Amino acid sequence: MTETFYEVMRRQGITRRSFLKFCSLTAAALGLGPSFAPKIAEAMETKPRIPVLWLHGLECTCCSESFIRSAHPLAKDVILSMISLDYDDTIMAAAGHQAEAIIEETVQKYDGNFLLAVEGNPPLNEDGMYCIIGGKPFVEQLRYAADHCKAIISWGSCASWGCVQAARPNPTRATPVHKVPGIADKPIIKVPGCPPIAEVMTAVITYILTFERFPELDRQGRPKMFYSQRIHDKCYRRPHFDAGQFVESFDDEGARKGYCLYKVGCKGPTTYNACSTVRWNGGLSFPIQSGHPCFGCSEDGFWDKGSFYDRLTDVHGFGIEANADKIGGTAAAAVGVAVAAHAGASAVKRARQKGGDN
Amino acid sequence: MNAETSIEPSVAAAAAHAPHKEEAVYVYQAPVRLWHWVNAFSILALCLTGYFIGSPPPSVTGEASNSFLFGWIRAVHFVAAYILIVGFALRVYCAIVGNSHARQIFLPPVWRGRFWKELLHEVLWYAMIAKQPLKYAGHNPLATLVMHVMFVWGILFMIVTGLALYGEGTGMGSWQFDLFSSWVIPLFGQSQDVHTWHHLGMWVLICFAVVHIYAAVREDIMSRQSIISSMFSGWRTFRDGGPGDNGL
Ligand code: HEM
Ligand code: SF4
Ligand code: SF4
Numbered sequence: 001m002t003e004t005f006y007e008v009m010r011r012q013g014i015t016r017r018s019f020l021k022f023c024s025l026t027a028a029a030l031g032l033g034p035s036f037a038p039k040i041a042e043a044m045e046t047k048p049r050i051p052v053l054w055l056h057g058l059e060c061t062c063c064s065e066s067f068i069r070s071a072h073p074l075a076k077d078v079i080l081s082m083i084s085l086d087y088d089d090t091i092m093a094a095a096g097h098q099a100e101a102i103i104e105e106t107v108q109k110y111d112g113n114f115l116l117a118v119e120g121n122p123p124l125n126e127d128g129m130y131c132i133i134g135g136k137p138f139v140e141q142l143r144y145a146a147d148h149c150k151a152i153i154s155w156g157s158c159a160s161w162g163c164v165q166a167a168r169p170n171p172t173r174a175t176p177v178h179k180v181p182g183i184a185d186k187p188i189i190k191v192p193g194c195p196p197i198a199e200v201m202t203a204v205i206t207y208i209l210t211f212e213r214f215p216e217l218d219r220q221g222r223p224k225m226f227y228s229q230r231i232h233d234k235c236y237r238r239p240h241f242d243a244g245q246f247v248e249s250f251d252d253e254g255a256r257k258g259y260c261l262y263k264v265g266c267k268g269p270t271t272y273n274a275c276s277t278v279r280w281n282g283g284l285s286f287p288i289q290s291g292h293p294c295f296g297c298s299e300d301g302f303w304d305k306g307s308f309y310d311r312l313t314d315v316h317g318f319g320i321e322a323n324a325d326k327i328g329g330t331a332a333a334a335v336g337v338a339v340a341a342h343a344g345a346s347a348v349k350r351a352r353q354k355g356g357d358n
Numbered sequence: 359m360n361a362e363t364s365i366e367p368s369v370a371a372a373a374a375h376a377p378h379k380e381e382a383v384y385v386y387q388a389p390v391r392l393w394h395w396v397n398a399f400s401i402l403a404l405c406l407t408g409y410f411i412g413s414p415p416p417s418v419t420g421e422a423s424n425s426f427l428f429g430w431i432r433a434v435h436f437v438a439a440y441i442l443i444v445g446f447a448l449r450v451y452c453a454i455v456g457n458s459h460a461r462q463i464f465l466p467p468v469w470r471g472r473f474w475k476e477l478l479h480e481v482l483w484y485a486m487i488a489k490q491p492l493k494y495a496g497h498n499p500l501a502t503l504v505m506h507v508m509f510v511w512g513i514l515f516m517i518v519t520g521l522a523l524y525g526e527g528t529g530m531g532s533w534q535f536d537l538f539s540s541w542v543i544p545l546f547g548q549s550q551d552v553h554t555w556h557h558l559g560m561w562v563l564i565c566f567a568v569v570h571i572y573a574a575v576r577e578d579i580m581s582r583q584s585i586i587s588s589m590f591s592g593w594r595t596f597r598d599g600g601p602g603d604n605g606l
Pocket of ligand 1: 405411412413440443554
């Protein structure tokens with residue numbers, strides 16, 4: 001008989017009082033009313049713990065780093081105790097063959113019932129030889145685990161979109177999880193960000209574990225509760241945007257006054273994430289609050305959209321690279337010159353014809 | 359041939375007061391003319407405000423609560439945008455119920471060989487190789503094609519990408535988001551790409567507007583039919599007699 005979440009937590013030394021606190025905190029983080037706290041508690045007391053396999057492909061571990069720094073130490077302890085027991089090669093105790101055996105064991109024991117959390121992504125070139133885990137290409141491990149899991153969590157921009165290892169020209173052909181050829185057709189939830197916000201990660205995983213289903217997702221597979229709005233929609237500098245007060249350069253008076261960072265390339269208006277509401281490091285701050293524009297780390301292909309300090313993407317082609325206004329302005333000027341030349345030629349022609357008529 | 363003969367009384371009276379020597383054809387029905395000018399001014403407003411949305415004017419000083427400059431620039435953009443959208447919808451309606459000229463730029467007869475032959479002639483006329491332009495009651499084939507691509511599709515492109523951007527502000531659940539943002543943004547990649555293309559679209563329209571205005575003025579002077587005054591009065595007059603024998 002598998003243990004319930006509650007039993008696991010108690011075994012980990014978490015008091016009942018802490019457990020109940022965790023339930024109400026989680027309800028709040030998920031935007032649920034206080035009446036949901038007892039429901040979460042009940043679910044955790046009665047439901048068998050869902051095992052989680054946490055695989056790592058090409059990645060920098062920033063998702064794990066973020067995850068274990070979840071603001072509320074309680075949430076972190078509780079969730080780690082819920083999931084770290086199985087497989088996460090960064091934070092588990094086992095190593096080597098012992099560790100790899102855990103994957104096999106989980107697959108055998110919980111076939112079709114475990115969650116597969118993926119951090120990073122598999123490179124496909126050279127048959128996946130650019131990322132080897134336990135002597136085998138990561139892509140094989142991923143496909144195998146996906147075949148047997150219940151659902152997949154794509155942690156971070158790597159698993160969700162590809163991120164830096166998939167940036168042009170993507171020499172290893174790093175591929176986000178949902179685009180891996182031959183991957184089992186399982187539900188995938190994307191939690192993008194580089195890294196995703198810790199509280200977003202813990203809330204998402206708690207939701208799935210307690211309610212045994214995904215929270216509501218948007219069209220691209222991101223949980224709506226954290227990714228339905230842009231940074232810009234809830235940014236505390238927004239009044240300066242509407243007023244027309246912008247930082248023109250990083251050391252000017254506007255920067256000191258905390259004006260809007262739009263003109264220095266803030267991508268808040270094009271980035272879906274929860275930074276401006278949940279913030280980072282326990283709600284302490286977030287990039288814009290520290291005076292730096294958002295560079296859109298949770299957006300698809302954010303490495304390939306030109307400079308981090310340009311709001312629009314430069315256009316490449318014919319060996320030139322320029323922004324929309326330069327291209328457009330040049331084209332408009334060229335058209336203007338052509339029109340003027342044509343007008344001149346037309347006038348000459350007309351004058352000649354008139355001359356001929358006389 | 360395909361010109362309408364139904365004449366509004368006021369226009370007929372005006373025509374009676376100033377009798378033309380040349381024959382005249384009623385081409386642009388009133389709603390089409392009205393649309394042309396509403397469209398022109400909303401695009402002008404959209405380009406001006408759109409440019410400033412992309413490159414905001416220098417910062418306003420003082421308290422943020424005292425100013426709403428950028429908010430106003432965006433508001434004017436959105437008001438003009440909705441005028442453009444409603445106008446475009448009504449214009450499509452006119453194309454369906456109106457005379458054949460109201461339909462012309464929506465359905466260039468690209469399947470006809472003659473269309474392309476005359477288009478070539480028009481190109482040669484602009485290249486100053488052909489001596490005489492052909493006469494048309496409506497638009498010449500070159501103008502028809504360019505307007506079809508640039509105005510019909512160009513404006514539609516700006517409307518679709520614009521509504522997708524607008525839906526991002528109104529949020530999930532709004533019709534703008536559900537009908538536009540939800541599929542346009544993934545189609546382009548991400549929101550930033552939609553901004554970039556919407557912005558480039560403005561420059562395409564500006565380039566075309568320059569050509570459009572130039573061609574209208576030039577044709578008015580050099581060709582055998584009236585152009586600019588037609589868009590005010592609705593009547594196409596011909597300088598050397600006879601209605602357009604090549605009208606498509
Ligand atoms: C001729 C038509 C139009 C032109 C020339 C035009 C031009 C522009 C330009 C240049 C921008 C700045 C893009 C950037 O740099 O980020 C912009 C932004 C925008 N436009 Fe348009 N636009 C047109 C039509 C529309 C329409 C029909 C809508 C529909 C509502 C619309 C909605 C928007 C929105 C929501 C933004 C973003 C504003 C923001 O970021 O705060 N536009 N437009
Ligand atoms: S700082 Fe960025 S996110 Fe905040 S209001 Fe300005 S543009 Fe929007
Ligand atoms: S503010 Fe923007 S770039 Fe920074 S973490 Fe949030 S989404 Fe990523």
